Amino acid sequence: MSVYTQLTDDQFAAFCQRFGVSFARAIPITQGIKNSNWFIQTTDDVEGKHSYVFTLYEERPPEDVAKMAVILNQLDGKLPVAAPLAIVEPESSNANIDSRYVISYQGKGITLVPCLAGAHPQQTTQAMCHDVGAALAMLHETLQTLQPAQDYGVPLYPWSEVRDREIQFMPGDEAKLMSDIWQAYQDLPLIDLPKGLCHLDMFADNTLWDLTKGHEKLTGLLDFTEVSVEHYVMDIAITINDFCTTWGDAEQGERVYFDREKMTAFLQGYESKRALTDIEKRAMPVMLAKAAVIFWLLRLNVIHYNRTEGRTGDNIMVKNPDLMKRLAAYHWSHVEKAQNTVFIIVDSGSNEIKGVFSTIEHAEQALSQAADSANLKVSEHDLDPMV
Incomplete structure (x- = not known):
């Protein structure tokens, strides 16, 4: 604004x-x-x-x-x-x-x-994350009545064009990070992910709250200019990335701290109104990284646009793209860890391996179907990349 x-x-x-x-x-x-x-x-x-x-x-x-x-x-x-x-x-x-x-x-x-009553939160709590999660799910559910959805949403911004322009000027490690996340996103079964009208910019500064300590209440949702038809899990990831992250300022070294307990609270709030599908849950880690990449590119694009248009002055605000880059790197590290993790079903009596699975969901499903599961347990193991 x-x-x-x-x-x-x-x-x-x-x-x-x-x-x-x-x-x-x-x-x-x-x-x-x-x-x-x-x-x-x-x-x-x-x-x-x-x-x-x-x-x-x-x-x-x-x-x-x-x-x-x-x-x-x-x-x-x-x-x-x-x-x-x-x-x-x-x-x-x-x-x-x-x-x-x-x-x-x-x-x-x-x-x-x-004008709506309330103020932008400087910090969020787990309870606030829960409530905004429920609000986002209600938004997704309510807007399903506007059909065909494409007639109401604006076109998605061509972020791949911004990526192709900006990646030319990035250090090699940043360019690789962006490319790896983008490829992982494209490798998702996107056609199977539920989609509909999404807000796509539900940051804390686009919400208003009664900030009475211990009784915080959501009083306003703002800035619907980016509403588009998109995967719901992308909208969820965008909102989680801001509400569940503490952004350090220059004096704090601009560190980025992501709170996974806040993310759990957000998802519990969301699922109180709309249940996530299994495929959405599996896509979430990559979507969190991709959402950070999109806002990394958005901030780079604003800098580019301001420069080419000659926009200057005290009323022009630019947000630091490096913060989103760091958040993207954090989420990508968790994706890479998951890619190098297997889940093993072991007989606790004989230590005999009964099965090896790539996800905890598949391992638990196999365990539930085992004829005699009394002595079986699931354990997590990191793959040795040298093996």
């Missing part, structure tokens, strides 16, 4: 009037990296308060923003979202209902939405 396009007070007043809102003041919002955003104070607001968020979408065309308005209205009442206001007097009586929520200005869409 940086500010790229500058508007005058007269322009703000005219746009707000079209939404039936009496404008007093616009306050720039500098968090985020894609669109231009302002808080709108109305003539009815007391000093220091504001009632609406005014967004000018820098990249998404107005027709895509109109789809987002339909999605938000579908979720309204089931999740804490801010549905866009309708234009009081649409420019054309023939305009379809979707476009009545979006003003077009210089080929860019503008919406006005009510």
Whole structure:
């Protein structure tokens, strides 16, 4: 939510009037990296308060923003979202209902939405991870009613093109990390993974909370500009990566700490609303790594875009791509460890090996089917790469 396009007070007043809102003041919002955003104070607001968020979408065309308005209205009442206001007097009586929520200005869409109560969390708890997991599952379930889903989601960004551009300038180890993760993702049985409309940017700074200690409550889900048809497990991985990670600042050496107990809480919350399939569970480790790669590329792409467009100034925020690179490396280390691990069924009496399996699920299934499993147990072993 940086500010790229500058508007005058007269322009703000005219746009707000079209939404039936009496404008007093616009306050720039500098968090985020894609669109231009302002808080709108109305003539009815007391000093220091504001009632609406005014967004000018820098990249998404107005027709895509109109789809987002339909999605938000579908979720309204089931999740804490801010549905866009309708234009009081649409420019054309023939305009379809979707476009009545979006003003077009210089080929860019503008919406006005009510402010939601709450604050962005600086830190997350296991309980918060559980609750946002449940909210994401509810989002996935609710949006299944919008069919065909492709008519409501925006196209997925061509990240492979960004990868091909950026990988040329990376050190060899970084390029290999990105390539290995990308290949592992492509090797997944993607056709079998459930998919539908996904948020794809559910970071902590796109949520609002009542942060009363010990009683934190989700009060807002924000930024639906990237809603696309994607694998649900990718949306889960994107959200886990932010909610379950502590991002160190420069003074802390910009370390990245991933909390696996928070991830467990998140998944428990998610599955309280929608059960994951076995194939989704098996794909999760690679998806976590791929999701980190996508946001590594996103941040590199913002730097590239700002440079080519000459974007500078205090209202332009750039997030550090190296943090996502480090998270990708962390997840990939767990994928590699799993690839070098086998699960062995052993007779605890004779120490005789009864079976060797590549996953714990397959080993436990074989154990449950064994005629006499009283003395059998499953043990985990790392493969010696020199053998």
